[in-house]
Amino acid sequence: MRFSKLLIPTSKETPNDATLASHIYLIRGGFIQSVGGSGLYNFLPLGKRVLDKVKQVVKEELDRVGCQEVSLAFVTPASLWEESGRYEKYGKELLRFKDRKENVFVLGPTHEEMMVNLVRQSVKSYKQLPLNLYQINLKFRDEIRPRFGLMRGREFLMKDGYSFHADEADMKREFDLMEETYKKIFRRLGLEFRVVEADSGAIGGSGSKEFMVLADSGEDTIVVCDGCDYGANIEAAVRQEKVCDAPAPQLGKEKVHTPNASTMEELAAFFDVDPFYLVKTVAMRALYDEGRSEIVLFALRGSDALQEVKACNAVDANDLVEVSEEELASAGLVAGFMSPIDVPEGVRVIVDKTIEGATDMICGANEKEYHTTGNTIEGNLDYHDIVAVQEGDLCAKCGGELRYTKGIEVGHIFQLGTRYSEPLGATFLDENGKSQPMVMGTYGIGVSRLLAAIIEQYHDDKGCIWTKETTPFDLYILVSNVKDEAQMRSAQKLYEELSAEGVDVLLDDRKDRFGAKIKDFELLGIPYGVVFGKKLSEGSVEIIERKGLAKEEVSLDEIKDKIVAKVRG
């Protein structure tokens, strides 16, 4: 296609709200356009081409393993969400609105309900299972803080797939198949990624894995092991139980006056013990459906940190928020001196499972300026894993050292079980004519986010660098001076010959000078460029490889074959 005919509004200026490379270059390259800020974007012709290519890869790989594409209605009746129980649970991110008849609808942030509804209407027998249905459609999440361009928009393109099975084992088989398929997809897109254990979040379900594109700008912290292939989101990471070389405090059961010792550091110094032997008690307010909430104390070792997602899951809350000192006081608690032992009536306590049975522990006394020593954590308490794995902790799988890295979540697969099929009544008759809820899996890929992830992983200080499967064009032909008839004529000839071979060519036939055009070539990130310029009078042109910007002089007779070889290779 001809550059002069395409809408590619490139710009020298960096938008002032853009900090991420992907955001800056996608806007500057004229791939996308912001719609009044606020996490909404238009895809311009170039961005749409990339999007379609990514979609195509996703679709091909899914169809190859038997998934079937559908397209669900975008507007969802709220009643479906009430049936599944997520209408309350999903929170403010779910955009709700009414039609003229005052019926309530939502814009789907994910479509479990809609897909289950589709299937329950048409699938009645085990003979129709298994089934894996997906769509690549817009989703809307009213994000608290949209930012980073396509990385966290409010409206975004997602592939969401749902599988339906007669039993757990078959669902697990499909789950593994999807894991392999996703790996193929991300490999084809040319991404460097890691599959990690994950928390299931608002979707629900048991086993879940995330596909993380490794990039420093990633919003997720992932824990990886240097010794083996273990990887997990910090929200779900586990470790070998910690041991402590420092001696346990030799203190009996006592109540000690501890003025000015309300933090773990102060307390460790006061008693001259390792924080390992202190009990850290964190108070949070847990929020539930219908506006209910309660104060919960989370107790763990002083040497550990609370992992909020794990904590939230432990109490099965929708969210955890901080508690003010006044609220604590009215519940009979004193900040800095709290304890999981002898708590006031009505305060729920969750204890980290690594301190179950721990002895010689120092706790708050639930009284200002007092702590108690010589405690043993035992009895009928509610034990859960609520600690955040830290760098340097040891891998539960191989004993190697764990470290943090950053990732962009581009895919997430879940073993759902009957979390949706049961409440929504998606049942089938098995071989014995008995009614059973379908066992489900759900699988997502952030398609529009992938564009951002690709650029985060592949860019330089000049612009985008697209991978083979994602580039909007295979080749950029740059005509240095369009008024030079020889240049224009041979460029056009090459353009036509390559187009006939099925190579996607962008012909830069704009009246601008060389400088402006080469900058746009670098900004747009098309893998190869051919320059028709000064050397044409000697019968040669220049090939530029976008990645690394290496230049190669090639004679006119060879250029076509060289390009075909590069693009196909």
Add this chain to the structure above:
RNA sequence: CGGAGUGUAGCGCAGUCUGGUAGCGCACCUGGUUUGGGACCAGGGGGUCGAAGGUUCGAGUCCUUUCACUCCGACCA
């Protein structure tokens, strides 16, 4: 929601303190020159100054209210 800040041309900004004919750069249009690293000359178009109300002879500027957006912390593909 908590804290900080900004709303003036398509984009980036000045002007607001101290009220007096709305400006600059980029982009855009016309003509000409130029053509290997974002050219130059000349001419030109484009604005309810976020919105509403108030003070004033006069408001982008002062007062009140309101809306939107951005940035820093808790969510997710």
